[in-house]
Amino acid sequence: MKHLLARPRVLLSISTLLLAALALYMLTVGTAAVPIDAVFSVILDQLFGITSPDISSTQQIIVWNIRWQRVALAMIVGSGLAVSGACFQTMFKNPLADPFVLGVSSGAALGAAISIVTHRTELMIILAFTGAILSLTLVYFFGQRSVHIRSDQQLLLAGIACGAMLNAILSALVALHSGQMQMILFWLMGSLTNYMDSLLPILVIVVLGLAGALLYARDLDVMALGDEEARFLGVDVAKVKLFLLVSTTLMTGACVSVSGIIGFIGLIVPHLVRKLIGPEHLILLPLSAICGAGFLLLADGLTRLVPLVSGIPVGVVTALFGSPFFLYVLYTAGRRIQ
Amino acid sequence: MNILQIQSLDVGYNSKTVLQDINLAVTAGQFISVIAPNGTGKSTLLKAIAGILKPMSGTICLHDKALTNYSRRELAQQIAVVGSEVTMQEYTALQMVLMGRFPHIPRFSGPTPHDHTIVQTAMEEAGVWDKRLQSCSELSQGERQKIIIARALAQQPKLLLLDEPTAHLDVSNQFSILHLIKKLALNKDMAVIAVMHDINLALQFSTDLLFLKKGRILAYGNCRDVATSYNLRQLYDMDFTLHSDAAATYVRPNIME
Numbered sequence: 397m398k399h400l401l402a403r404p405r406v407l408l409s410i411s412t413l414l415l416a417a418l419a420l421y422m423l424t425v426g427t428a429a430v431p432i433d434a435v436f437s438v439i440l441d442q443l444f445g446i447t448s449p450d451i452s453s454t455q456q457i458i459v460w461n462i463r464w465q466r467v468a469l470a471m472i473v474g475s476g477l478a479v480s481g482a483c484f485q486t487m488f489k490n491p492l493a494d495p496f497v498l499g500v501s502s503g504a505a506l507g508a509a510i511s512i513v514t515h516r517t518e519l520m521i522i523l524a525f526t527g528a529i530l531s532l533t534l535v536y537f538f539g540q541r542s543v544h545i546r547s548d549q550q551l552l553l554a555g556i557a558c559g560a561m562l563n564a565i566l567s568a569l570v571a572l573h574s575g576q577m578q579m580i581l582f583w584l585m586g587s588l589t590n591y592m593d594s595l596l597p598i599l600v601i602v603v604l605g606l607a608g609a610l611l612y613a614r615d616l617d618v619m620a621l622g623d624e625e626a627r628f629l630g631v632d633v634a635k636v637k638l639f640l641l642v643s644t645t646l647m648t649g650a651c652v653s654v655s656g657i658i659g660f661i662g663l664i665v666p667h668l669v670r671k672l673i674g675p676e677h678l679i680l681l682p683l684s685a686i687c688g689a690g691f692l693l694l695a696d697g698l699t700r701l702v703p704l705v706s707g708i709p710v711g712v713v714t715a716l717f718g719s720p721f722f723l724y725v726l727y728t729a730g731r732r733i734q
Numbered sequence: 735m736n737i738l739q740i741q742s743l744d745v746g747y748n749s750k751t752v753l754q755d756i757n758l759a760v761t762a763g764q765f766i767s768v769i770a771p772n773g774t775g776k777s778t779l780l781k782a783i784a785g786i787l788k789p790m791s792g793t794i795c796l797h798d799k800a801l802t803n804y805s806r807r808e809l810a811q812q813i814a815v816v817g818s819e820v821t822m823q824e825y826t827a828l829q830m831v832l833m834g835r836f837p838h839i840p841r842f843s844g845p846t847p848h849d850h851t852i853v854q855t856a857m858e859e860a861g862v863w864d865k866r867l868q869s870c871s872e873l874s875q876g877e878r879q880k881i882i883i884a885r886a887l888a889q890q891p892k893l894l895l896l897d898e899p900t901a902h903l904d905v906s907n908q909f910s911i912l913h914l915i916k917k918l919a920l921n922k923d924m925a926v927i928a929v930m931h932d933i934n935l936a937l938q939f940s941t942d943l944l945f946l947k948k949g950r951i952l953a954y955g956n957c958r959d960v961a962t963s964y965n966l967r968q969l970y971d972m973d974f975t976l977h978s979d980a981a982a983t984y985v986r987p988n989i990m991e
Binding site for chain 1: 784805807813825841
């Protein structure tokens with residue numbers, strides 16, 4: 397194990413293979429079982445146009461139109477949230493920082509709620525996205541008006557204050573429109589079942605976000621030592637922060653706009669990966685993306701496969717199973733240090 | 735040629751001036767110790783020279799070009815800073831020192847074998863090459879300080895700034911680190927400016943002394959000229975006795991009855 401951890405490329409390849417296997421497995425299971433070879437045939441057909449005669453149109457529809465959509469969405473959202481979380485934790489030198497703490501998700505939620513109460517649900521994605529961007533602009537505007545050099549605490553505090561305000565407006569909306577309360581609440585709990593449009597824009601945003609973060613991976617390595625030290629070592633901290641804030645907000649906004657608020661992934665996945673392979677971002681970021689994708693895929697699989705939790709929004713499941721696991725890791729890590 | 739040229743510099747925070755009318759010329763091979771009572775603006779001076787605090791008036795020139803005309807990356811290729819508080823995270827010693835190459839590595843590429851050679855040389859000079867695979871959090875204070883100095887060397891700077899490099903260290907580590915810095919200043923065509931607490935250590939290792947008092951330069955020059963009982967009395971409002979032997983000059987405060 398220790399040997400493997402020292403070889404990041406091998407580790408990344410193995411985890412990618414595991415993720416692919418998990419995704420394939422998730423395509424075969426569900427209310428109607430589809431054998432693995434049929435899944436393969438459908439994928440070959442859809443991606444490369446190699447048609448094989450032995451697949452029924454029902455299987456085609458189940459695998460490609462229903463399950464693939466959901467599996468792909470889970471992976472995109474999971475990796476987007478995990479990468480954003482990893483960037484935020486480093487940028488703010490705070491283990492609690494994730495896009496949700498900075499009020500980005502509250503802005504997105506408010507945008508989505510407005511679309512629901514005004515009966516314009518076709519605008520939900522655009523409004524959620526706009527909400528995310530606007531709340532970040534607000535937070536950044538107030539967060540950087542610090543007396544001294546731009547301090548992290550200032551930005552976090554501004555995020556928490558703006559988030560609280562946006563949440564209050566959201567609660568007021570829910571209270572005033574009790575008719576749509578259930579729909580809003582369900583959306584707030586996070587779900588992968590709402591979204592049925594093309595995944596391509598979301599995929600593009602998440603991939604670009606990850607690529608952007610990787611471009612600044614070595615800057616992030618240095619910034620983990622503190623902003624002043626990073627500036628001494630030649631990092632243009634203000635510029636890097638602004639770039640990463642915008643790109644992670646676009647990623648989070650895209651994810652939240654299609655899946656509602658799925659908490660905990662941005663918080664715990666980067667933590668676990670950091671404990672496993674250390675703080676080097678060139679490995680931390682892609683491995684967080686893979687683990688985030690796998691984690692959300694598993695959580696979504698639970699809501700589909702385990703009768704006890706079926707019908708519960710996936711955002712609830714991630715918190716339900718994620719937090720005890722996280723507490724366990726905290727506990728064992730704490731013991732090892734003693 | 736002067737590496738650093740400071741002319742009638744005023745610097746401070748917001749509207750509060752901390753340092754006034756600072757004039758300073760620094761050439762390669764100098765090891766300048768900055769000595770001043772607490773709260774005089776020693777760290778402010780280092781921050782201004784490192785280019786992260788903009789002058790209120792006056793100029794700071796590095797190689798005859800104003801600091802404000804350099805990018806952060808260009809500055810880090812010329813100036814290395816060793817702070818007094820060191821954060822380490824879980825990086826290995828080697829990863830930490832490799833960060834010193836950051837300003838030299840273009841954005842779209844990674845460290846080359848050349849960078850790794852420089853890192854190895856820097857770590858060998860600082861005497862920490864055998865610690866390269868250890869996590870920095872497992873190392874002692876003295877070893878960490880040497881790692882940070884190795885990182886500064888890996889930057890291949892023309893000017894090395896140190897903020898109390900021997901604070902929190904025991905006597906033997908204080909000596910080995912200052913000895914290393916002195917050797918570097920002499921051999922590497924480099925200038926060193928260090929904020930020092932201990933005047934005796936400063937006298938023993940540095941070539942020049944800079945006394946700051948109430949935001950102004952009280953005295954600047956080579957150790958023998960500056961370390962006089964008159965200047966020391968001006969600096970600390972206390973009486974000192976100086977002892978000289980063949981190796982160095984020592985300073986002892988007179989015990990007040």
